Amino acid sequence: MLSVNNLVTSYGLIKALKGVSLEAKEGAVTCILGPNGAGKTTLMFTLAGILAPDSGTVSLLEHNLTGLGAPKVLRQGLALVPENRLVFADMSVHENLLAGAFTQSRAMAAQVNDDIDKMYARFPILKARHDQPAGTLSGGEQQMLALARALMSRPSILLMDEPSVGLSPLIVDEIFAIIKQLNKDGMSILLVEQNATKALQVADYFYLLDQGKVAFSGTPDQLKNDDVIKRAYLGGG
Amino acid sequence: MNFDHIDIIQSTIDGVLFGSIYALIGLGFTLIFGAMHKLNMAYAASGIAGAYTGLMSLTILGMPVLMAFIIGPVTAGLIGLLLYFACFRFMPRGNQLAPLMASIGALFFIDELIIHETSGSPMSFPAVLPDAYFFLGEFGIRGDLLMVMGFSFILMAIVMLLLYRTKLGLGTRATSQQPVAALLCGIPTHRTNGTTFVLAGVLGGFAGCLLAASVGVLSPLLVLPLTIKGLIVTVIGGLGSIRGAIIAGFAVGAAEGVFLLVRGVNERDIYVFLLLFLFLVFRPNGLFGTTINRD
């Protein structure tokens, strides 16, 4: 569904992505592992249209997304929950969700309200906090808000950049349960995650990104049996 | 010198009324700072330039006085958009100094342009409500300044409605708080920033016209003081705080009125600037600013 072909992205003279190719299948959870500085966030920002690639292509359901810019990429159905959540801290939870629906036209107001109710049903804690500034939410709550905000655009594929980072184990479990449920409800997901053990519980396919290149790709079974990965990511040999 | 509490209160009233102009200019500076976290130094100059075009529509085209208050703000809004493209839109993202210096350049450019076109001499601006004067017990209230204040309140209310009750406002606030996330929500941040410059420009144009109407003249000599007062108001209010800018505008006006009474017109601004230093040293985030630092 999402196919990435030979993507190169640089910051000035530094190449952060050196020709990345990958595929995210419809209805699947695809996971990208990789050490700090591997280029995972750079990849996510390039896919979402925040960064423009030097070369390579991104396409979603046969539509070319390369170089469209973030607002247009979103309209094509690709939404990103960014690293560190980036909620609008001084706006209420409700307004954050409304901002997530920015691409929906005025004529869709009734549907947007419906969607907000659905988000409140999926994330009851957001309903309880709907009037509160997003900046006063806990890390886990902010992660849920960022996720709900991204869903408000009604994407066909959801990208998530390290949703579990900085959260307590209990909250991480909750976040992964939500990811699993979302996927069960039909959402295609491309997930960046450093916690390989957790990722193994939800993902259908893995890519390992290292120094701007895909170093490994395979199914969960292939991942579990790869010696190098076992040592580096699954704690043990 | 001899003055009692009645004089002081009277000066405060005059100052607060006049302060609504500062509040408008401070609000404009703040809107732009809020959107891009950058100062547009040419902002007050664009307001005065707008007022000049408004005045010229009266003197050259013979339009009714009211038209100055339409043409002035509209032109100032257009100048705001021009400044956005010339000094901000295409500047390298991480470079704070480039847009600052560019807008200082634009400030002097506009100033020189006005001096050139008017040969540097002041032009009289028709007074609005010249004879209106009210009494409130022992205190007098200038009708034109009351009008200035009423006008300012209406404009502030419109800005608040735009910011907090419309989709455009939602996009603007989102862009100001978290530009990357705003893009990810599909908000065209360059366009919302451009719109903010136009909106602020229109406010500046109104402020310029109101200033000219209440002092009765337009002169290039108004450009620098208005720029500096606007900056002072923005800093005292707390950079980026809308509420702060409005309150600080009235407060600086009041302080100015009292300094004028106590120390006279020649010393007035010395004390206003001293106030700025006091704030920068003891309360650098202003009255309502949360923090100057941002990621």
Ligand SMILES: Nc1ncnc2c1ncn2[C@@H]1O[C@H](COP(=O)(O)OP(=O)(O)OP(=O)(O)O)[C@@H](O)[C@H]1O
């Ligand atoms: N704005 C930037 N300017 C210059 N270099 C950058 C910038 N952002 C990232 N880099 C560099 O690009 C490389 C990839 O960074 P990126 O943030 O994509 O890594 P990551 O895999 O997301 O890491 P992490 O796990 O820490 O989030 C790193 O070497 C980083 O130093």
Ligand SMILES: [Mg+2]
């Ligand atoms: Mg990252």
